Amino acid sequence: MGTSSFRVFRQDVEGLGPGNGSHAAHTGRPLQLGLERSGDRGREAGGFRVFRQDVEGLGLETGRTLRILKGHSEHANDVVVTPDGRRAVSASADNTLKVWDLDTGRALLTLLGHSDVVGSVAVTVDGERAVSASWDNTLKVWGLESGLCLATFRCNGQAHSCACGPHNRIVAGDQGGRVYFLALEE
Helix, strand or coil: CCCCCCCEHHHECCCCEEEEEECCCCCCCEEEEEEEEECCCCCCCCCCCEEEEEEEEEEEECEEEEECCCCCCCCCCEECCCCCEEEEEEEEECCCCCEEECCHHHEEEECCCCCCCCEEEEEECCCEEEEEEECCEEEEEECCHHHHHHHHCCCCCCCEEEEEEECCCEEEEECCCEEEEEECCC
């Protein structure tokens, strides 16, 4: 069965300093990271593309593929890049997450513990933990160095989305339309 791919991309943005729509000053060229679902292009089992795309003005040029990361047995639903830009974490329909080294393309860890599709993943601001949202009605917090599940939160329905904010805050949504505001405690 064919599966969807994702492209993790880096965009260098010219002209987005103070006074040009940006709220923060940058030194040098600002860096923008993003994710693009590539649809039917490059359909490979559990793979996604890492590519670099430069932005001149605001016109996008064609991105070039740096590498394809393979390892999931089903499609990847979501991918995030750690704040230091060195690792990515992918969430998959194979009920797992993978932590990737973006320099080598190697899978560093496979995070096991969900019993259904993992639809969303987020990384904490400090880059030390990941949060996953799964159709098994749970949110899980993972240590990115150890690969261990550090905490589990049960939702009232399939967890579909999650995001991390400052001060160890997590926001998540489930299929019933509920939004959860959680705080990680040390």
